[in-house]
Amino acid sequence: MTDHDRKLLWTKAGNRCSYRFNGVICDEELIKNDNCNNVIIGDECHIVDKNKSTSRWMEEFQDRDGYENIILMCKIHHKMIDSLSETFTVDILKHMKNEHESNISERLKNKEIEPLIIKDSFFNTEVKNADKAVGMEVNRPAQLSNVKSNLKVENVKEAIGFSTNQGMHSILAFCKNCNKPFSYACVGNLPSILICPHCNYSITRQ
Structure with a gap:
């Protein structure tokens, strides 16, 4: 799976399990923060299977690792759809x-999903022999703190360090508690309360 397709998949799925069948909707978040560590509990699952022994195998199908053929699931529902491939057909998935x-997409438009919080992160992307390369792409409301993106390209027609379909805001704030300045950026609307990255003090924007 290419970096571009992976970013597209996780962004469009909203970092949530896509399982919804017979009235059951999972919607579990697939990257969780545990004591400041990001824990990935999601799987990228094939719709048309790579395993020839299952009923979702199609010999003539080519792009098995492309975005259109991958669905994001929690580990429980990944196991379920693969174990019951006769039930969970290609069309159903x-x-x-x-x-x-x-x-x-609708929930994001209606601001029903909390912003994605990204902090103290470094994204390093290398792309060769492609029409387009994107170092970091965020297409949902997000709060960014101490985030850096490094994009290295070779034989690429178009290179973009950061891409978003949301409004981008960046401000310089000062914490009255620890007397230190800090920069803050977000995708989407600026929150009314900022958290100082130095001392975790809550600052109400005027």
Whole structure:
């Protein structure tokens, strides 16, 4: 799976399990913060299978690792759809993926999903022999603190360090508690309360 397709998949799925079947909707967050460590509990699952022994195998299908053929799931539902491949057919999984991603898009428009918090992170991306390369792409509301992106390209027609379809805001704030300045950036609307990265003091924006 290419970096571009992976970013597209996780962004459009809203970092949530796509499982929705017979009235059951999972919607579990797939990257969780545990004591300041990001824990990934999600799987990138094939719709048309790579395993020839399952009913979702199609010999003529080519792009098995492309975005259109991957659905994001929690580990429990990944196991379920693979164990019950006769039930969870290619058409059902395609419908599941489309329905979930449409739902995420609507919820983002209506601001029903909390902003993604990204802090103290470094994204290093290397792309060769491609039409387009993106170092970091954020297409949902997000709060960024001490985030750096490094993009290295070779034989690439178009290179973009950071891409978003949201409004981008950046401010310089000063913490009255520890007397230290800090920069703050977010994708989407600026929050009314900022958290100082030095001392975790809550600052209400005027």
